[in-house]
Amino acid sequence: MDKTLDGKKLADMLNSELTDKINKTFKETGTRPGLATILVGQNTASQVYVNIKHKTCAQVGLKSIKIELDENISKDNLIQVIYDLNKRTDIHGILLQLPLPSNLRPDTPLFLGEISFHKDVDGFHPINRGKLFDYDESLAPCTPKGIIALLEHYDVELKGKDVTIINRSNLLGKPLFLMLLKRDATVSVCHTSTKNIERYMKQADILILGVGKPRFVTGDTIKEGSIIIDAGINRVEGKLCGDVDFDDVIDKCSKITPVPGGVGPLTVSFLLQNTYFAFLKQLKLV
């Protein structure tokens, strides 16, 4: 039996459906959704991610512009760039790629709060975070949205399930916690100060993690028949891998995401979905 939760395949399907929707609204309105990314500095991984986002935008017929800024840009100038994008009527989504360079990083919440919440396709603005608290996922973070879509696509029951998340970030663990709670799962969120983390891993019907440590999860740390969602991205000897020792857990788990080809493509897909939703909202089409 194939145990793979194929994120790439689902993302391709969603992107193809989105292409049709974008073409249809283009015929009706003469406008295409527009996404702007802002990349500050020279972080190589961020450059790769941003390029993938633009490539996928082009595939689905979404207009995208890339703004690349020097890492020494002042706080005020970065805010001005955001304001200019907030005002542009051809730009419906704005993404400030994280992490910011160390000099600007402490002000990350300030910059995220300056992006118009209507254009906040990352779901990081305090208003959109607050909406998620009320289970409104319309502009919610893309990686958790992708994980939920993947589980739902494969008909994984969430109600009453014990789910362990190992990650407490604003990008993954915190929003995912709310999305799983909404779907009646019982959720444990683990982090660096969690005592006896193996206990939480072993009790999980569904284990979701992004810790940045290759082989953090092995066969003897999971429950028999559990579902593993690996949102880790690591590079070992030039090869991309997740946080799970795939070969060691494959016999014991019932389903698992590969890395690459699992969560990653869905994050991009939901960025485009969010941009399309923001576009429809701004044109008062929904």
Ligand code: GUN
């Ligand atoms: N850096 C890593 N993942 C993300 C993401 O989903 N959005 C942004 N803005 N930055 C990121």
